[in-house]
Amino acid sequence: MNNVDQLKDKLESSFIVFENELNGQSKSPVHKIRQEAFKVFEEKGFPTKKDEEWRYTNLRPILKHDYRIFTENENPIDFKDVKKYFLTDVDTYKLVFIDGVFSSWLSETTHSKFDICTFSSMLDKYEDVSEKYFNKALPQDESFVAINTAFAKEGAFIRIKKNETVDKPVQVLFFTSKLEHDAFFQPRNLIVVEENAEVTIVERHQSLSDHNVLTNSATEIFAEKSSRLNYYKVQNDGPNASLIDNTTVQQFGKSVVNIGTFAFGNKFVRNNLNIMIQEEHTESYMDGITILGEGQVVDHHTLADHKFANCYxxxxxxxxxxGNSKGIFNGKVMVHPDAQKTNAFQQNNNILLTDKASVDTKPQLEIFADDVKCSHGCTIGQLNEDAMFYMQARGIPAKEAKALLLYAFANDGLRNVKIKELRKKLNKLIATKLKVDLDFEL
Amino acid sequence: MLKVSNLHAGIEGNEILRGINLEVKPGEVHAIMGPNGSGKSTLSAVIAGREDYEVTEGHIDFNHEDIADLAPEERAHKGIFLSFQYPIEIPGVTVTNFLKTSINEMRKAQGLEPMKANEMLKKMREKMELLEMDKGFLSRSLNEGFSGGEKKRNEIFQMAMLEPKLAILDETDSGLDIDALRIVANGVNKLKSPENATIVITHYQRLLEHIVPDFVHVLYKGRIVKSGRKELALELESKGYDWIKEELAV
Structure with missing residues (x-):
């Protein structure tokens, strides 16, 4: 039996253990969904390069480890050790999880005008919510989504009620403590932004362990009529951490959704980001900055699914x-027959700094309506030598000139980052990643 | 200040400069003229240190120091400024931030602290006035979407900010209408001092009506084939470059 099969086997036996521990809950509707999801995984197994959606990515090196499936909060974490991962200049709500378990002392929750709490408490308290939303957004035929759904137990639950604007950003942080073994996590988040409500969320996964950590995260987002959502993912985890992020947004009339994915770290990241447009006059923004070095792989798969007319x-x-890093961008834009007057724009620009680095970029536009405006552009290039000389001739040393050019190149990916401190942090991450000490607050 | 002796240089094995000799002293304005393809832009790029060009023979001394092995930024730090014939568009970097980085890197090389923000702003305003530039210009991306005239004005604006010892103006007049030419030339003239020097590279005489040279050199096939006072420029203008070619053929 190979390592990947062993992991599948382990998940199967773990699921039985998980069910046994649920006791009374094992008959609940939520658990029915889990069981169905697990069946999907059992039938499909892990994706391979034969799957169209995974053809550029070899999962074997990620799945071969001896991951432990159940990890309790094994080591405490002091705030001072993880402070740098938080936004601290601005007041925020915080949902912090350590080794998959909610950490109440690092968190700041609320139930007053809106719910900013845990997925588990949502399951306990709001049966109507889980019935209406749980596993209703994400694709059902994806193996990793299925695994996550099967083991869905904990994560963030954020529900902003009608006409409410959350007064401060919400930080969602998943830490892995200094574990002495490899671990596989399944965080599950549910975000509901009700009619005309507004919220801004920042999500991070950080491992403090030297062992291999694989996080298979699943996030369902419902942006209801006229709601406004900003969701920023900061992916700058350590060299032993891998992330598979499955995020699907269901977007309703006149809502504005803005998702930023900023990938600088990790050994391996796969982002499956889907925006499913369910009514007219929506606005959706997907922005990303990816800066990788030696040994890193980031695979972005995005979908803008235009089912209705007059959306942007x-x-x-x-x-x-x-270095030898590898990037993948697969951007699918689907314009269904009824989605007239769709305005869809897609751009993916890449710079390779070495001969060993590579990127596969694939715009995938499927347009079945005739009165639409769709444009896309992909570029892969090197640094502009003329620009380098120009800057050097003005006294800017080669290293700084290079960094400034790269910064300028990447910078418009920050166009929709509305939290000043986050912008600053991202600018700093970019500078660090480009190995320069420049004040990038341009 | 600048002493170029027997300079041979080329690109990818093609020799373009074939033994240039040129001496520029503080306070002087030199014009280098010549037909297309004579090596004018190569000469300016080689002095500024563009690495694509290979110096195969000869020396470039700047203030008695051989600068042939210095990187472009090190030459800039010593006070050499090249105004580009085709300034590069750099989207995402504003004029202000480019200048800020440039000035502070220059200062760093001289062991100075970064310039204070208000001091820099004041200086920018002053120099912009000199070049009759609009304030809004500072927050635009460097050269992106600039007209030909704006690009050249921006070059001279940067020169005014950086206060170089030696300014090389490579075809600064190309793409300028008569008003812009006057403004740019006026800017250059106001920046002139007994301590700094200027090399004006141009195809036409008209810029030299505004920036009056002390010496005029004619570059042809990689060599300076004729040098003289400013009258040489007028002669070139009336007779054309064929005159030089014929004279050389004799």
Whole structure:
């Protein structure tokens, strides 16, 4: 039996253990959904390069480890050790999880005008919510989504009620403590932004362990009529951490959704980001900055699914690849027959800094309506030598000139980052990643 | 200040400069003229340190120091400024931030602290006035979407901010209408001092009506074939470059 089969086997036996521990809950509707999801995984198994959606990515090196499926909060974490991962200049709500378990002392929750709490408490308290939303957004035939759904137990639950605007950003942080073994996590998030409500969320996964960590995260987002959502994913985890992120947004009339994915770290990241447009006059933005170095792989798969007329989507992904890093961008824009007057824009620009770095970029536009405006552009290039000389001739040393050019290249990926401190942090991450000490607050 | 002796240089094995000799002293304005393809832009790029060009023979001394092995930024730090014939568009970097980085890197090389923000702003305003530039210009991306005239004005604006010892103006007049030419030339003239020097590279005489040279050199096939006072420029203008070619053929 190979390592990947062993992991599948382990998940199967773990699921039985998980069910046994549920006791009374094992008959609940939620658990029915889990069981069905697990069946999907049992039938499909892990994806391989034969799957169209995974043809550029070899999962074997990620799945071969001896991951433990159930990890309790094994080591405490002091705030001072993880402070740098938080936004601290601005007041925020915080949902913090350590080794998959909610950490109440690092968190700041609320139930007053809106719910900013845990997925588990949502399951306990709001049966109507789980019935209406749980597993209703994500695709059902994806193996990793199925695994996550099967083991869905904990994560963030954020529900902003009608006409409410959350007064401060919400930080959702998943830490892995200094575990002495490899671990596989399944965080599950549910975000509901009700009619005319507004919220801004920042999500991070950080491992403090030297062992291999694989996080298979699933997030369902419902952006209801006229709601406004900003969701920023900061992916700058350590060299032993891998992330598979499945996020699907169901977007309703006149809502504005803005998702930023900023990938700088990790050994391996796969982002499956789907925006499913369910009514007219929506606006969707998907922005990304990817800066990778030696040994890193980031695979972005995005979907803008235009089912209804008069909607706008705009996608801008910038990538800089150093060392032997590898990037993948697969951007699908689907315009259904009824989605007339769709305005869809997609752009993916990449710079390769070495001969060993590579990127596969694939725009995938499927347009079945005739009165639409769709544009896309993909570029892969090197640094502009003329620009380098120009800057050097003005006294800017080669290293700084290069960094400034790359920064300028990547910078418009930050166009929709509305939290000043987050912008600053991202600018700093970019500078660090480009190995320069420049004040990038341009 | 600048002493170029027997300079041979080329690109990818093709020799373009075939033994240039040129000496520029503080306070002087030199014009280098010549037909297309004579090596004018190559000469300016080689002095500024563009690495694509290979110096195969000869020396470039700047203030008695051989600068042939210095990187472009190191030459800039020593006070050499090249105004580009085709300034590069750099989207995402504003004029202000480019200048800020440039000035502070220059200062760093001289062991100075970064310039204070208000001091820099004041200086920018002053120099912009000199070049009759609009304030809004500072927050635009460097050269992106600039007209030909704006690009050249921006070059001279940067020169005014950086206060170089030696300014090389490569075809600064190309793409300028008569008003812009006057403004740019006026800017250059106001920046002139007994301590700094200027090399004006141009195809036409008209810029030299505004920036009056002390010496005029004619570059042809990689060599300076004729040098003289400003009258040489007028002669070139009336007779054309064929005159030089014929004279050389004799």
């Amino acid at each position: 989507s705009s996608e801008l992904y910038k990538g800089i690849y150093d």
